[in-house]
Amino acid sequence: NAGVTQTPKFRILKIGQSMTLQCAQDMNHNYMYWYRQDPGMGLKLIYYSVGAGITDKGEVPNGYNVSRSTTEDFPLRLELAAPSQTSVYFCASGGGGETQYFGPGTRLLVL
Amino acid sequence: GQQVMQIPQYQHVQEGEDFTTYCNSSTTLSNIQWYKQRPGGHPVFLIQLVKSGEVKKQKRLTFQFGEAKKNSSLHITATQTTDVGTYFCAPGAGSYQLTFGKGTKLSVIP
Numbered sequence: 001n002a003g004v005t006q007t008p009k010f011r012i013l014k015i016g017q018s019m020t021l022q023c024a025q026d027m028n029h030n031y032m033y034w035y036r037q038d039p040g041m042g043l044k045l046i047y048y049s050v051g052a053g054i055t056d057k058g059e060v061p062n063g064y065n066v067s068r069s070t071t072e073d074f075p076l077r078l079e080l081a082a083p084s085q086t087s088v089y090f091c092a093s094g095g096g097g098e099t100q101y102f103g104p105g106t107r108l109l110v111l
Numbered sequence: 112g113q114q115v116m117q118i119p120q121y122q123h124v125q126e127g128e129d130f131t132t133y134c135n136s137s138t139t140l141s142n143i144q145w146y147k148q149r150p151g152g153h154p155v156f157l158i159q160l161v162k163s164g165e166v167k168k169q170k171r172l173t174f175q176f177g178e179a180k181k182n183s184s185l186h187i188t189a190t191q192t193t194d195v196g197t198y199f200c201a202p203g204a205g206s207y208q209l210t211f212g213k214g215t216k217l218s219v220i221p
Contacts, residue, residue: 048207
């Protein structure tokens with residue numbers, strides 16, 4: 001099993017550009033999550049999903065959108081990138097027992 | 112989510128010394144998980160504690176859950192350079208969401 005995969009690994013965006021961060025898992029987990037981690041800080045939940053077709057906001061959802069059309073995929077969309085969105089983005093999945101398995105992360109720089 | 116405070120925020124130890132990080136909550140927790148994040152890496156699940164007073168060991172790591180289920184600790188005996196990283200506690204609220212603490216960053220001086 002590949003576990004949780006994320007693409008791209010690193011991206012530079014200009015202010016106002018848009019992009020989609022991809023996340024996929026092959027563990028058949030119902031629960032998927034998007035976090036951001038600013039330098040030296042903890043993890044903040046952006047959005048989460050409890051199953052295909054169901055998504056909900058986390059602590060810091062502004063400026064982001066998600067969709068969950070399949071169990072495997074949970075893309076995160078950034079519209080109109082801003083410097084405040086410079087961060088490391090982690091996708092995670094879980095089987096419902098609350099243990100979460102993280103992807104390797106996407107490092108995003110907005111200039 | 113339930114909020115926790117982790118202390119210390121940073122810890123520098125000489126290789127071979129012991130290390131402890133604490134996770135404190137003002138409310139009773141249903142369970143607590145611990146994760147480790149290596150520099151430049153992603154969080155990796157270490158353990159989950161559920162029962163009051165529970166103690167679990169993983170080689171040199173000892174995890175404890177307080178009797179009142181409001182605090183937890185992670186103790187590393189005889190630190191090694193491979194222990195370097197940030198250790199996060201994450202209380203579970205009985206739902207599928209976790210709230211991560213700010214973490215304790217451990218540096219080990221060889």
